[in-house]
Amino acid sequence: MNARTTILQAIRQNKPEAKERPSFPQEPTGSRTDLLSTFCSQLLTVGAEWVHEEEMGDWSVFLSNYYKNAHRIVTTVPAIQAAGIDMLHETNEAHDLWDIDVAIVEGTLGVAENGAIWLPEDPLPHRVLPFITQHLIIRLHRKNLVANMHQAYENLSYEGLGFGLFVAGPSKTADIEQSLVKGAQGARTALVVLYI
Amino acid sequence: MEIALFIPCYVDQFYPQVGIATLELLEKLGCRVTYPAAQTCCGQPMANSGCEQDAVQTYRHFVKTFEGFDYIVVPSGSCAYHVRHHYDVLEQTEPVQRVREKVLDLSAFLLNVLEISKLDSSFPHRVGLHQSCHGLRGLRLGTGSERNMEEESKLNQLLEMVEDIELIELQRADECCGFGGTFAVAEPAISVKMGKDRIADHTRAGAEVITAGDMSCLMHLEGILRRQKSAVKVMHIAEILNGNSI
């Protein structure tokens, strides 16, 4: 008998009686709060920063001010094409990506309760981009906010999904004496640019 | 109302004053209390060691001793918890079910059955309350710091009825003291360390007296305090509620 049959048989023999699948809470936390301000304060909690696009001024000036030592800045967002920013197209060659200092990507949904932003695979030229870059910038429409993870999953579809990601802040670790250090294996900083 | 007093075995043997305070307190509050002399123990020491089978005769004896009463009041959350939650090995006859349902920790009896709202006692000291685990998390005599619910604590509620008492605030409101029944002798190093840490929390906050709903926790803490030659005393909550002095 193969493992599959053995395991399934053992489960059938041993499993408890059927239990109802529970339904979801009607009105979870934060459903009625101001999504934008909650979202922004959670971004700070998770170690990210945020800025309103209309207040940041010209992209290329902003980038050269805030990412002074960046040699390679790439974007996957057609709306942001400024001087010195490469539009990154689909690539299977990850070794092209190791030297990226700043990557600008578009998020499709923000979650107010935890500052997480959904990055779908489609606009990413390579799945590793949001991790391999030294610094991550996520652009997000201010309207695309939901209160919590229940609403987030309700709003997202898994149909046709190859890979998708919630990202909440920069890569972090506290594995050495519980001291929080940003920039473990992935991006060292995360900036969210909110636009309307 | 036929009220039976159950005095846990180690209280009977080592802390008779706690039994006396419980009895006096109940009588002052107008209860007619019977102390069935045939009582021994709830059987927890054996069962917590895994030897439930060795406890069955003790369980049966407990039920026989207390089956005729409306309430069985015990100054111990742990013993009440044991009877209520762990007498499953017995056949669930009517008397067994009745006894399990009617056994109450002193604080639950005072607040839920007698519904007292004031006490005629004074205790002009700084007191640290140790929340004994079986009362707190087993019987839900309080919320417990783990849970996201409105905070309440029966023991606090009762102590607040005592005049002149000053309740101190702990850094860890309800961490276990490390007694744990036979754990205290099977894992002595951790048990003592846990006790020392609890005591440090109380003394940092300036407690003169540590109180609790369970004398077992206090026996353990007292053992460490006396070894440390500390001036801090332990008193069962019944003694404070009864207006005993240090």
Added chain:
Amino acid sequence: MSQHAKKAETFIANEARTDWHDASLWMVREKRDRASKSITEWEALRQMGSDIKDHVLANLDTYLVQFEENALQNGVQVHWAADAAEHNAIVQSILDKHQARRVVKSKSMLTEECHLNQHLEKNNIEVIDTDLGERIIQLLDEPPSHIVMPAIHLKKQEIGDLFHEKLGTEAGASDPQYLTEAARQHLRQKFQACDAAITGVNFAVAETGGVVVCTNEGNADMGVHLAPVQIHCMGIEKIIPRWQDLGVFTRLLARSATGQPITVFTSHYHRPEPGKAMHIILVDNGRSKQLGREKFRNSLKCIRCGACMNTCPIYRRSGGHSYGYTVPGPIGSILTPGIDLKKYSDLPFASTLCGSCSDVCPVKINIHEQLYWWRQEIAKENALPAAKRWSMRLAGWTLAKPSRYDRMGKLARWALRILPRFITYNQMNTWGKGRELPEIPKQSFKEWYTKNKS
């Protein structure tokens, strides 16, 4: 003394270090308290997590088959392993097929449980653990001492010394920022050169055929997206029914584990990238057997957040290694007797049954009750130390009859009063090692009552 008690005693011998260990974990417990209390419906959410998991256990076969179907449709290769050996062999065969010799692995308690690293290393495959904490203990050749914070037992100076020796950092340097940066550079080299990536799985969704992996470092994704082959190893209990259920568990997991509102990365792997391969291995290794143990089956609901460890007053003062199993602490102590009752018979006793573990558990596993029930099973299987067995028999005999109890009580009190201290506080009296015995009264309560009241 039991194995756990001995190891705990050794651990506690360094009291300052014990205090440090206890305080580190208590801080995490406090963060968890704050995070959980920011959600007004927290208790309802726990109930829901628990109910979904109950529902899964009652339909585990159906959901596994549904998961497999959907995963296959997504172009994922699904494997089934009855035990650790089968699991390791499957991983090996996948690696062989792809001629992979350099593997990066993100945190997976399952592969720890199966001793996958040792198996692969024996077969000349390099396995690099990429979670910082895991990498540290791998370099030290130690097992993890915690399931979420594997190196929580180590001081930064020790990690500094280790990195100096193994990664060439400056001697004496112990700044966490500096050491993390060194590990980052070291691990980025390993990611760049890897042939395959292995990850654990937090949730596998039957409805989608995809798996979800939660990390803070981003290490799982660095490996998965850079390697030509991705392998996800999971226990069969990791299944959840629906995409929507992820909403419940992602809210519970990080808040319970570290007090974060969510892990930094929550990655949903559904299909391999074109030209690459994705494998999922479903592992039983005793889980279907545990499912048949009515009183203990809901230990399988565990989502491996580690909250029960952080809150456990014994774990905090004895360290994860005192338990001698991959998953230490309260949850480990109810899983292990089902694996080897005799070997782990001391673990259900390494608890005061304080119940804090059950109250922090995000899926409401009644851990402390199961500890109590395992104790009964262990006694039934004659796996108790003889002295304990016989003293309990004697206690049971004494306490069953009032006449015996009264006589024995009187005798004991008399003996404790008159015997000299060197006898009452002998080597066998473990109570007396750090504590005084109670002052013995002349009269029991019963004697007082008989004299004064009746």
